[in-house]
Amino acid sequence: xxxxxxxxxxxxxxxxxxxxxxxxxxxxxxxxxxxxxxxxxxxxxxxxxxxxxxxxxxxxxxxxxxxxxxxxxxxxxxxxxxxxxxxxxxxxxxxxxxxxxxxxxxx
Amino acid sequence: xxxxxxxxxxxxxxxxxxxxxxxxxxxxxxxxxxxxxxxxxxxxxxxxxxxxxxxxxxxxxxxxxxxxxxxxxxxxxxxxxxxxxxxxxxxxxxxxxxxxxxxxxxxxxxxxxxxxxxx
Numbered sequence: 001x002x003x004x005x006x007x008x009x010x011x012x013x014x015x016x017x018x019x020x021x022x023x024x025x026x027x028x029x030x031x032x033x034x035x036x037x038x039x040x041x042x043x044x045x046x047x048x049x050x051x052x053x054x055x056x057x058x059x060x061x062x063x064x065x066x067x068x069x070x071x072x073x074x075x076x077x078x079x080x081x082x083x084x085x086x087x088x089x090x091x092x093x094x095x096x097x098x099x100x101x102x103x104x105x106x107x
Numbered sequence: 108x109x110x111x112x113x114x115x116x117x118x119x120x121x122x123x124x125x126x127x128x129x130x131x132x133x134x135x136x137x138x139x140x141x142x143x144x145x146x147x148x149x150x151x152x153x154x155x156x157x158x159x160x161x162x163x164x165x166x167x168x169x170x171x172x173x174x175x176x177x178x179x180x181x182x183x184x185x186x187x188x189x190x191x192x193x194x195x196x197x198x199x200x201x202x203x204x205x206x207x208x209x210x211x212x213x214x215x216x217x218x219x220x221x222x223x224x225x226x
Contacts, residue, residue, distance in 0.1 A: 090213075095157065
């Protein structure tokens with residue numbers, strides 16, 4: 001199973017950023033999203049497609065259908081600049097699988 | 108507060124061994140699966156291994172199977188990664204992470220420990 005993420009997304013402050021994660025029938029799987037700022041450990045920002053862990057701003061939301069899952073950040077801030085990774089549980093191998101990551105640049 | 112603190116990284120020669128530790132606190136450790144995930148600097152996250160809550164079930168990525176061994180000591184709230192036959196391709200930051208719900212996302216991560224394999 002392969003997860004495909006665009007290498008980069010750019011957005012202006014205050015606008016909406018949408019990052020995608022493509023996979024064959026990914027809508028049948030649960031998707032988790034991580035934010036990783038430079039030099040820091042990953043942080044779970046969305047789990048099980050659209051659940052926001054405690055402490056994650058409401059500006060972060062997720063969706064998952066068909067062959068594409070998405071992470072959307074509304075009212076983007078400079079502090080949102082980071083790498084974002086999607087992850088699913090690969091049922092064929094019975095272990096987690098990460099996408100290649102998307103670098104979000106806030107212009 | 109939940110904390111995961113890795114240790115044991117460092118410089119090792121090709122063919123050598125290293126044991127990483129991850130000390131957990133702030134939660135009921137024996138209830139959770141745990142993972143090791145690594146990241147080559149400047150590259151993406153790659154899952155390495157996981158251990159279930161009682162330590163009886165483990166799983167490995169193909170590229171470490173037979174060389175790495177994951178284990179846990181629930182009396183010490185610690186997981187380990189014994190790494191043998193290390194190659195330069197194993198150079199990476201190694202993170203431990205807590206699995207939120209068994210085959211779920213990882214809701215807490217350590218700060219990582221750098222393993223450098225070089226002669």
